[in-house]
Amino acid sequence: MLTVPEIIAELEAMHGQREWHWWPEKPPFEVCVGAILVQNTAWTNVERALEQLRAAGALDPERMAALSDAELQSLIRPSGQYRQKARKLRAFLATCAGAGGLDRLLALPAGELRSRLLQTWGIGPETADCIVCYAARQPTLVVDAYTARLFRRLGMGPTAEGYGAWQDWLVSSLSVATDEGSAEWYARVHALIVLHAKHLCRKRNPRCGECLLRRACSVPKT
Ligand code: SF4
Structure with missing residues (x-):
């Protein structure tokens, strides 16, 4: 099973070049x-x-x-x-x-x-x-329905559901070192998860053939 930092690295490889509406900074x-x-x-x-x-x-x-x-x-x-x-x-x-x-x-x-x-x-x-x-560009990690969809498909996540449970689980699962744990790092993690959910890991008909996480994923492939 991949670790969460390894998953984020794969998301970066797949989506790091894509545009994100709050990236770089907006007013x-x-x-x-x-x-x-x-x-x-x-x-x-x-x-x-x-x-x-x-x-x-x-x-x-x-x-x-x-x-x-x-x-x-x-x-x-x-x-x-x-x-x-x-x-x-x-x-x-x-x-x-x-x-x-x-x-x-x-x-x-x-x-x-x-x-x-x-x-x-x-x-x-x-x-x-x-x-x-x-x-405010202060370090906090946004989680959402996309976070839960991705990590549940990968067989991971907190034992309980709910915003706080997912946020605590993801923060503790990320290795926090050097610039990781900064506002920019948290913003990037959230943005990469949303981009993955929108472009590949869609609710219906996910595009698994293009996904670098395919080997670690429990969703049946056709
Ligand atoms: S293999 Fe498919 S379902 Fe699994 S994470 Fe990738 S896109 Fe999502």
Whole structure:
């Protein structure tokens, strides 16, 4: 059986050259907005919403806060669930204001930042960790349904399910040395898993013939 660091190395070999929307760095507010808008939808829909916000000059906390509810909902409509997501963005803007602005919020220590985000309406652990990792560039590992799909197919993972169980298991399974364990390293691990899930390890009809993990995988090959 491969170790988790060996699996990550194979993912790097397969997907390291691919584009990833938060890689390299994107403006922090854009990352935060994207992390909220991507809930329950595909990134292509988020891109359309971000483009409309950008064209309206609203990818800025103060300018977004000045929009009416109708304006904000209209701009983010391509991302789906637009009324609910507009409310989530308003809640996030209130959290920023409560901290003295976005920059001050993102400069908080990772634990404090994560705690404030989790107290914000509409922000759960995955969204909070995306913001901590990709916007604040602080070391935390994002896990998601793709993480569970990949490692379960490889016969690995925690004994329990749930976000915290998967995060604890993956962090402890990665060897943390030198630059590993940095925000960049955690961001790369998460991005590689998502890229693998989207390009090869799809929910239905995975493209196993192109996968370097094929020998270690329990999914029947046709
Ligand atoms: S062999 Fe197929 S199912 Fe297994 S990890 Fe690779 S793509 Fe996924």
